[in-house]
Amino acid sequence: MTEKIADAVTITHEVGLHARPSVKLTKLAKAFEASITVAAHPNGPWVDAKSIVKVMAMKAPQGSELFFEAVGGDAEAAICALIQLVEGDFGEGNADGADA
């Protein structure tokens, strides 16, 4: 049985988990073999982080906290990468003029 890795991060991206950030998050999650779930509350509900339909349905605004859990060979790397993505405002800095 592989160990479950978990971590949490606050969304600082100014529009929250909107269309474009969700596309990026699920694409990144899909790059890992581990099964990854995400929730907006520590007690869930937990949804598949590889499904944009589920991730968008969380409707997480700016300032909400995201909780990740992963199980599988590359679980640790997956969690680390996902946290980094959210911390880095999904690669959309203030200066690039991109609206999600």
Next chain:
Amino acid sequence: MAQMRELQGKSAAAGLAQGTLFVPRRLTEAARVAGNATEELQALTLAIDASVEDLSSLLTNGNAEAAGIVEFQIAMLEDAELRAPAVEAINGGKPAEAAWKSALDTQVAGYEASEDEYFCARAGDLMDLRDRVLRHLLGTAAETMPAGAILFDDEVTPTQFLEADWRQGGGIALRHGSKTSHVSMLARATGVPMVIGLGDVNVAEHRFAQIDGGSGALILSPDKAQNDRFDRRLKQAVEAREHGAAYLNELAVTADGTTIQVMINIVGPEELEQIDPNHCDGIGLMRSEFLFRDGEALPDENQQYRIYRRILEWAKGRPVTIRTLDAGGDKPISGVTINDERNPFLGLRGLRLSLATPEIFRVQLRALARAAVHGNLKVMWPMVTLASELSEAETIMEEVLAALEREGVACARPAIGMMVEVPAAAMTLDLFGHAEFFSIGSNDLAQYLMAAARDNGAVAELADPTHPALLRLIDQVVKSCREMGKDLSICGDMASDPNHLERLIHLGLRTLSVSPAALGEVKAAIHSLRMGEGGG
């Protein structure tokens, strides 16, 4: 042959177009025969794959805003979760189209129920996906718009706009529509004539139509005389554009050597992608209300800041005048403007509304003060009536600047000026000495002066920009500005019309702000003007 019919709507994008009428069929009009569950599953998969393919082909169009929408839609379609309820229903014996529609309707309802306006607006994306797959399932997807046609419908989506081939001309005529919608902006940016607000009309008996995007007219089944008129106008428009194009790179100087500043009016940064900053002397009017779309979330400080900054960077040091939110009148924004005003043009609009909703006003001023670091920004108040309004707005700007400095946020104080569009202000301009610049809004000034509403076709002729009342008032404004030593420009439609140019320049105006499409023609007309020849 059907009788000629002329319909009056509103202008969303200027220009002339004629072609075959194209009215997309309603999805409910088509029907298919369902097979067994295996066949239905396969039909759904094929329809989804075909939809992903359609969307992927849109990604090559290169518009960044469009790409964001399209990538999101593709990701949703490719996610097995989206189709899971439909697959289950098909296995339970439902036909593919009913199963898909019901699954997506559930998604749409979920987004519509959201309290966050952004997520609420995504319901539109889900409807777009629902209908795209349905069209493939029902075999109506082949119905793409023929090149050069006039698209007629209730509304049009950005993906529909991007899918159509506009290189051979064509235009858009809508029963509803909004001048600030994404599609209207795309139409203006790409020069596709577009008319909106035509109302509940039936065009079934007509085959051919002409659009005058500038005046907002749609002509159905034109007769011979109308055709000849339209062809002549088209020919003139093409000639004028070609003639004007030769002057785009030149400074606008009259035949006897007076330099005129020619700036442009824009609603958003998308339009700038098509315009070379070297062709103009800056932006004379950015209508910031386009950022505040009716029914969508209000733009926050960072969103506004990025857009203002993008515009300033495009201008490369040339002046950029951004007008603060001019909502109200014929531009309602739900949650901001007052509903059911009996007389909205005479109501709480422009700066009056901003002063009444300081929480929204402050957000815009913070974004503007932050953007001011990145270029030559001028901020302009709309609909100023009293000097005290000007002082009140300035006080709020000073407070915003002080707060930003306290927070250690980079900011700068932009030059502050006002629109001259209320007759009371125009007649007493000397009382507004603390404004740093003025700009005449000829459309509103004419409507208030002539007591003729802009949105009422029955009195449209009264708002004649050549009436002595307006010309004398402009003359008075020019003189007041000269006495006060303040910059003056004119940014109404009057400035974009080469027929009025000579009058305006003889009245003493030296800065014009025109629609980007008129830039070449206006510059060409200035080159043939002589200041010495007769007065206006």
